[in-house]
Amino acid sequence: MEGVARCPQCAFELDSEDSVICLKCGYNLQTRTRTQTVVVFESSFWDWAKWLAPGIFFALVTLVAIGTICYFWLALQGWDENGKPTWIFAIVQVWGSVICAGIGWRTGKFAYHRLVVNPHPPEQLKR
Numbered sequence: 001m002e003g004v005a006r007c008p009q010c011a012f013e014l015d016s017e018d019s020v021i022c023l024k025c026g027y028n029l030q031t032r033t034r035t036q037t038v039v040v041f042e043s044s045f046w047d048w049a050k051w052l053a054p055g056i057f058f059a060l061v062t063l064v065a066i067g068t069i070c071y072f073w074l075a076l077q078g079w080d081e082n083g084k085p086t087w088i089f090a091i092v093q094v095w096g097s098v099i100c101a102g103i104g105w106r107t108g109k110f111a112y113h114r115l116v117v118n119p120h121p122p123e124q125l126k127r
């Protein structure tokens with residue numbers, strides 16, 4: 001046959017002369033390497049829900065932690081009658097903020113990775 005481009009790996013008919021990847025076997029004609037192809041199950045609504053729910057939950061926890069820090073520093077009143085901060089107020093404000101910042105950092109990092117960096121649920125291979 002003339003004028004038909006074929007894959008050098010599996011002889012499958014390519015779409016055009018300048019096709020780069022064979023759609024049947026995954027052979028790359030430019031790098032001359034074979035890409036592994038896998039067949040996976042389509043992600044269902046529940047796969048998405050199970051994958052994204054922890055990220056959404058931890059994003060909300062992060063917002064609550066940020067809000068708690070704002071509350072400690074902006075709204076919490078802990079001065080005695082002389083205008084000096086009480087020691088219990090200082091402990092709650094400082095250590096509460098440190099603990100909330102730690103919780104917010106960890107949960108925010110998880111939420112960012114789950115919702116922004118890697119939002120797709122893991123694929124399950126068909127055997």
Ligand SMILES: [Zn+2]
Nearest residue numbers: 007010022025
């Ligand atoms: Zn091929």
